Amino acid sequence: MTQPSRIHLFQGYGIELEYMLVDKDTLAVKPVTDELLKHELGEYGSDFENGIVTWSNELVLHVIELKSTEPESNFNALENGFAENVKRINAILDKWNAMLMPTAAHP
Structure with a gap:
């Protein structure tokens, strides 16, 4: 049996950002x-894997x-991946006159 490959300390990083979904006009949640x-999923679900970035539902609907x-060693790839996903989410949220609050937060 082969062992799964393991990364060593500081060879990979996990980044998590939480964003509130708010009304574009009032900033109400x-x-x-x-x-x-x-x-994105075609059905209700809690996680959507979009390349190196995954979207997850967090306790509340806003x-x-x-x-x-996955753990990632390339910070440039993470930066680009997160930026692309923020743009994509904001484009989708437009149909509800919503947007991501323009800062990550822990509400």
Whole structure:
């Protein structure tokens, strides 16, 4: 039996950012995380893997977590992956007049 490969300390990093979903006009919370994930998954679910970034439902319907899908050693790839996913999410949220609060937070 072969052993799974393991990374050593500081060879890979996991990044997690939590964003509130808010109304574009009022900044009131928009509880549409379930609909956002359904848009991508085709059904209700809690996680959507989109390359090196995974979207996750976090306890309440107005928060989405973006996290590294796997430990990653390339910070440039993570930076680009997170930026692309933020843009994609905001484009989808437009249908509900919603957006990500423009800062990651732990609400």
